[in-house]
Each structure stands twice: as structure tokens, then as C-alpha cells.
Amino acid sequence: MSTRDALLADLRALRRIWPLLGVSRRRLAVAVAWGTLALSAAVGLAAVSAWLIARASQMPPVLDLTIAVVAVRALGIGRGLFRYLDRLASHDVALRGAAHLRERLYSALAHGRTDAVATLRRGEVLRRWGADVDDVGDLVVRAVVPALVALVVSLVAVGIVGALSPLAGLVLAACLLLAGLGAPLLAARAVRAAELDGAAQRGRVAAQAMTVLDGAAELRVGGRLDPLLGELADAEDALRRTRDRAARPAALAQGVTAAATGLAVVAALAIGAAQLAAGSLAPVELAVVVLTPLAAFEGVGMLAGASVHAVRAADAARRLTDLLDRARRPATGAADPAVGAPAVVAAGLAVGWPGREPLLRGLDLTLAPGRAVAVVGPNGSGKTTLLLTLAGLLPPAAGEVRIGGVPSTALADGAPSVVTMTAEDAHVFDTTILENLRVARGDVTEDEAREVLALAGLGAFLDRLPDGLDTVVGAGGACISGGERRRLLVARALLSPAPLLLLDEPDEHLDPETAERLLQDVLALREAGRGVLLVTHRGAASLAAADDVVDLGAVAAAPGVVPMLERSA
């Protein structure tokens, strides 16, 4: 792709993301108006004070200068005031835009395809969420407002100079055009190629830094810390080289603006001198024609940086829209599962991640209140994928899952009022134990929480904690042991209002006695009218209490045949 095409693609990316910022035209217009007033005050100040000094040197009556004196002072005050309002207004627009975009992003991930979030690295989420949204949000402050302001202010300056000397005005316009179009375009073109690599390298640096943070202790013991830091240094080197390349034209653009200013001033001096000699320009006017350009370049001077920023924002915009596209799923129905009996019925079911080979085929299974089903199978036989499919969170690869009588594909987003799933790696939030339980149901009382924690075998653990239910469990549940985490997840599942529960290996990380007890407690839930499906490694003896036992190893090995060890229900 040529650089020109790439820049056009940038424009398209920015146009696509712009509506997601939800920028109000009114707020934007207000920000531009204040910015224009601030810079016009600066240009006005230069023009009027040049006139004042030149006219004063002719020693007129002081009264002749009164208006100019007042104007100079007023413009001196106005600039600071308008600039303050401009910055406040444009930052407000930008921040609102970023907040709006973050909400859209989160909402897309919350409602969109299950696998969109799962395939992102943590460092990447951090970048999308943070730096990328900030980059796009800053587009307002750093590119859009400055560009519009520069345009208006340049017209004002050319107007002032052109009214006195059309030729000098023309030269000034040409110089402004050179600085205002040439410099940012050059910078954007040269930065374009470097910036794309730079973003990939920034992501690499971030991902490697996160790896170091996640596994510092392990890496250190294994002697892998230094090699990894070495790789990080290499990634930093590559990043630095691209950034240096990007900085070069940006720096050059600054120089171009300074050079254009000098050219405009000296040209105005030469043209003005000729007109003065020809008598078509008054001496006082000459001062205005020469000195006004000094202040006129402040607006266009910001455009090189603005264009570099716009390119960066376009990359961020592309990554964000890409993520949004990935999260968007084909329209599903919004059928209500509450109308049918609360049961999950799978018929001829095949499960797998979209776009990959199914992991399981030909499965028939019924889960209803009062029944307990155990699923056993070797690693990698698709247990987790099966649970996601049965919960209606993943479309079946073939066959059908009916939840409450409704096909799962006709449901908007699973059927949490009928069936909920607790994954093996379900998240423990960085908050108190009680709040973690309330994730399942908002109105869980402290007594309910204690009861269910005791049921999950966490009674003694809770008693040992000085802060009890208000103990904060760290990010990812790092401040509790693996077994405590599992039991907390089980307790949470038990609190869910859904009559049917899908539990992925609730007995892992537990000592054998506790695991056995927990398993029996879970299976006993059917007495309370719950339907339970659990995945486990326990042997057949432990599963005697289950109504059905499904062996996935056999399902995967012999497609079409479902061995179901029927027991008296």
C-alpha cells in the first residue's frame, strides 16, 4: 500500500470511530470559538501594538493613540482568558468522548461473542482500554480543535495584512499554507510507516513487561528473568528506532514552521519597502504588515504535532474498531426461556469453538431440576466448551440445545434465569468475599453468605479471618489459596437464582476428604430442587449418587455413540 493510500485509510478509520465518541457539535463549536478568540487576540495584539509604536514615533497628539492603547490592553487580557476557556472546553469534549467510547467498548465485550475477550492478552486489554481510547479521545484536543482554530486564525491574519498590502497578504497566505499544510503532511506521511510498526512494538514491550510482572518469581528461579529482560531490551531498541524515525519528520516540521515565519516576515519587509517607496503604503502600515506575521504562525505551528497525533489515533481507532467487529456477533433472538419448563435438553449435540473442528459429537443429555449429572473425561475432551454450549453462551457446532424449551441460538445471551455456569477459571474479583458472592445475586444477605460458605466447606476459613466476610480477596483471588478459591466459586454458584447449575471441576485443589464431602454436598442439591451438572475427575465410587454419568472420553473416541450409565433416579 502506498503512503498516500495508507493516509486515506487513516482518514477512513478516524471517520469510523468518530461517531463512537458521541461528540456534540455544539460543545465542539464552543471549544473552537474560544480557541479562535484566544489566538486572534494574539494576532490582534501584534498588529495593534505595531501600529501604536509606529504611529507614536510620528509624535501625534496622545489622544490619537487612546483607542490603540485600550485595545492593546484589552487584547492582552483577552488572550489569557479565552485560552483558559478553550482548553477547558476542548478537554471536556475529549474526556466525554473517551468515556463514551469506553462504555461502548465494554458493552460490546459484555454482550458480544464469548471468544472475543478470551483471545486477548491482559497487556493488550490494558492498551486497548487505556492508551488506545486515550489516543482517540485526545484527537479532539490535539488535532480537530487546533486544525479548525488554525484555519480561522490564519484567515484573520491574512485579512489584516492583505487589507493593507494585498501582495504581502498573498505571500503570508502562501507561507501559512506551506507551514500549515506542507509541514503536517510531510510529518504524517513519514510518520505513517514508522507508527504502525511502533504500535506493534509497543504492544510487544507491554506484553513482555506484563509477563515479567506475572511471573517474576518463577522466571527468577528458572534463570529466565535475565534472558526475558534481554528480549525486552531488544523490543525496546526496536521501538526506540521506530520512534526516533517518527520523531525526525516531526522535528523537521517544527523547523519548517520557524523557517516559514522568517520567510513571511522578510518578504513582507521587502514588499512593504517597495510599496513604501512607490507611495502605495504608509510607513505606519509597513510596521503592521511586517510585525503581524510574527504572531500569525502560532496556530499553524501546532498542526505538525496534530497530524502526527491523528495518525497515531487512526492506528488506535483501527485496533478498537477491529475489536468491536470481532465482538459483534450475528443477531440472535431475544426469546424468553421462562415460558418453558426449566430444563436443558441437548440432542445430537456437537461442540467446539467457532471456526475449529468440533471437540465432541453426537451427545444427548437432559438436565432438569432434581437431577444430578456427572461428566467425566480426559483432559482436552471439551468439557469446558460443552458447559459453555449447554449454558447457551456458545452456539452448538451441530445439533441443538434447548433451554426452557427454546433453542439456545434463539436466546439473546444464554438464559441466566434458568442455567448458570461456573468455569474452572472463573474470576474472583478484587473485592470482599461478600461482594464476590453478590456477583451471583445482588441481594445476598450476610447470613445467607455464611450459610453457603459453610456448605462449601469454608466455615473454618471464614472464622479465621479477622475481617470475616469483609476480607478483601486480591486481584484474581491471589490472596487466597487454590482450594479456597474453588470453594468460594462453588458457594457463589449455589447463590445463583438459576435452578440449573453447571460446575466445572468444583472439587479440584481440595484434599480428598474435603473434595468427597463437597461432591456429595453438591450432588445433594437436587433434593432442594436444583439440577446439577458437574465435571469431575473423581472415580466411579464417588459418582454413585449421580443420576447420569457421561463419559466424554468415549464420546470423543466413538462419534455418535453416547455411553450413558443410567442409574435409578
Place this chain on the structure above:
Amino acid sequence: MAKPLDPALLRSVRSARSTVLATAALVVAQTAALVVAALLLARALGRLVEGSAAWSEVAGEALGVLVALAVRAALTTATEWRAHRGATRVVAEMRDATLRHVARLGPRWLEAHRAEVATLVTRGLDALEPYLVRYLPQLLQTALLTPAILVVIATQDLLSAATLAITLPLIPVFMWLIGLATERTTRRRLAAQQRLDARVLDLVAGLGTLRALGRARGTVARVRELADAERRGTMSTLRVAFLSGAALELLATLSVAVVAVGVGLRLVTGEVGLVTGLAVLVLAPEVLAPLRHVGTHFHASADGVAAVERCLDILREPVPVAGTADLGPVEEVEWDGVDVLPPGRTLPAPAGLHGRVRRGGITVLRGPSGAGKTSAALALLGLLAPDAGVVRLRVGDRRLDLRDVDLAAWHAQVAWVPQHPVLEPGTLREVALAGVDADDEALRGAAERSGFAEVVAALPLGWDTPVGGRARGLSAGQRQRLATTRALLSPARFLVLDEPTAHLDSASSAQVLRLVTEAARDGVGVLVLTHAPELVAAADEVVTVAAGAAEPLAAEVLA
């Protein structure tokens, strides 16, 4: 308050030092070019307006202006370029230093500060770029250019110089006020941003869970609230930061206006000449421009200053004192009455732990969940200092306290497979061979023993399959088996396996049992943290870990 330029930054970061020096030199050169251009322009324009000279007489001066401004343009480019280059180097240097340091601070510290450090090394440090590229040159200009130009103006017109000199002292007062007003809010903002990041990321990380429970929709409003709270917080910071900045800018522009009016009125009475007046008019804004820019860029750079301060704080965080004693080949390692007090708990877990791991033997560490098995392993690895008791290494006849020995030498003799091993970004082969020296044949052999070979066989790209970080490409059990493969390839004399069968079915568990007994037979000291009865049965020594017990539990020797 945060210093505009922390000497500690210059002391501890080499690239920061050279960047500041180079920028200062370029700024001085820029000033000289500017003064020359202004004086020549005033002379040429003044004489033309007065009618005392024709174009041909001022053409030389006009050319001089052009040259001086061209030089200034070149110097502007050079300053910007040098500052950019400096910024990328400083950021890289600080990121590296911070990561190295936090790695040495140990897992407990990192656990408590992970979100904050993550924000700092991925985003926070980027704020250094505007600080070094925009703010610092302006700060140096303020220190160098402002007084120099003021002296030049004084040689032209003393009264104008005096007017500006009266305004100038007000600026530092404003600077101080700005610092006072924004420092705390900026710090608060960075802290709030990190808290918000942690909370929102926690929500994003838990999205799968929230969706499974049907609660994801409810949290959209929560995220909106958090984002809105941040916007409001930021706006109130900006209102303060911009207000002082605006006052500063107002003062600067207004004093230029006052000088212009003053010169104008004295021109009427003939006290000063036009050339002088024009020179003052052109130079006056330049005296105050750097100060104005310092105000403009202050809020952007304040994040940079705060990030620098936080980095320097982390670098000042004392690293647990590491021993230096030489270590020969270790024969045995033991816990002697080891207590570890987990943060936020009143009872130690483990408490009074006794036990040992001998080369050629299998030690199983078991105990109820939460009793402190992993903490015991971390203490053994020297990653966690016991709150009571000691970990001892036996080398020949010597018994060494782990606190006294060079940890790197001990780590070179241990391979550790944690419950959730971290995988560096790369292909499976690169990950498996990271930090070990082995060929493909050895790799295949080790993978057969760990059971990872069958995982590889099922992958279309085999050993060239890319994985990394927290990639979901591999399940927890597969990741552990990959880490075990790597452990088997290392020449370690001791092997620590944390819950090696947790994610495995019984067939794979049997494989773990086989590899553990084989390793012990090969003379490796094996420590396994597990509940699995078959591993307990195979153990030479079973150590039961208990939390909170006041009296030490004796090791129960089976074999």
C-alpha cells in the same frame, strides 16, 4: 511537592543526564539566533518607517534576519529531535530498572502492587515523553533565555526592562502556586486512575464469569459510573491546573501589552527612538514566552513528573538483603520451625514447619487447602523470608542458612513448576527451551516424560505453535506439563512441583507419578505439593503442613 526536575532522576538515569545537558546547549544557541534576528529586524524596519533609509540600505540587515531565523529554525529542529531521542531512551532505561527491581522485591510485594506497577510500566512512563520533549526545554529556556533577553532589552531601554523585571518575580510565585494547587490533585489523579484501571480491568477480566452468571449487563452501568467519575475527577483537576496556567499566561501577555503601551507613550515625547521601541516590542514576548509554555505544558508533564517520582520511589524500596555466601552442590534442604504469616491473617500458615528434601528422595507436602503449602515452597526457594524459623541447605558437611547464601547459586540448582506457570511469548519450542541448554532430541525425551508430547502431537504446528503470556491456547494442565518439560530439561538437582496433578485426569496423573519416581532415581531431590494419594504413597517423606498450630508438627517418615 514534586520537583519540576528531580535531581534523583539525573543521578540515577544516565540518559536523562545527557538529554538535559544537550537540550540546555541547544537552547542557548537558539536564544542567540533569536536576539540577533530581533535586533536586525528592528533596525531595518525602524529606519524604513522613519524614512531614514531606503530598501537598498537595509537589504543587508534583511538578509541577516533571514539567516538568523534560518539558523533558529535549524536549532529548533535539533532541540526537538534531541529531546525525542532522549525521551525514548529514558523511558526504556526506567522501565528496565523498575522491572528488574520489582522482580527482586519478591512475590508478596508484587502481589500487593501489581496493578499499580502494570499501569506504570505500560502507560505511566509514556507520560515522560511530553515532560522531556515539551516541558523540560521550556523549563531550561526559562532559566537561561529569559534573563539573557532581559539583559539585552536593558541595553536598549532600561524602563521596559524594569517593567518586565517587576512582572518576572511574580511568575515564580505563580509557579509555586501552580505546583501547590496541582501537585496533590495530580498525584490523586494518578492514584485514582490506577484504582479505576484495576477495578475496570478486574471487571474486564471477569467478563466471562459475569456473562456465565448473567450479570454482565448490570456491570455496564457500573463501568459507565467509573468512567464518568474519572472524567469528572480529571475535569476538576484541569480546572485548577488551567486556572493557574491561565493566570500566568494573562500576566505574561498583559505585561507585554503594558510594555508596548509604555514604549508607545514615550515615543510620542521622543524619549526613545523607533528602532529601540521596535526591538523591545519584538523581544518582550520572547522573555515571557517560555514561562507561558511552562504553564501550558505543566499539566501534561505533571503526569510525567508523578510517574518519575513513583518509579524512583519503587527503586528506593529496599530489596530483601541477599546473602553472598558461596554455595557448592546442595545435598539436602530443610525447613526448621518455619512460620509464614500471610498478609491480613493473624495466624501463620505454615506454622512451625519441619521437614526436608533430600537428593534422590521424594518429599510430599500435604495439608488442607490454605494451610500454606505454596508459602512453604516459596520459603524453600528463598522468595519469601520466614517470619520465624530458618530454611537450611546442606552442602557436604556444612549447613547453611538460606538467608546467607547467594540465591542465584541456589536457584541454579532448583527447577520449580508453580500451579500457574507463566509462559514467555514465543513458540512452544522457545518456551520449553527458555533458560535451558538442550537439543530437540532431549526436548522430545523430556516431553514424553512430562506427557506434553501428546499435546504437541495434536497441534498442527507442533513445536512451532505460538503461545505467550496468558494466551488461552493451552489449558492450565497443558501449561503445567509444558513447564514440567522445561524443568526436566534443566540440570537442576532439586525439582519442586506445585499441585502437578490438579488439572489432570487419572491417566495423566500416573504419568506424573512415573516422572517423579524416575527423577528421584536419577538423584534429583523432588518436592511435590499434592493431595494425590498415589504420590503420597510413593513419597519417602510426607510433611503435613498446618496453619495456626502453635506447636510444631513432626515430619512423618514413611520410608
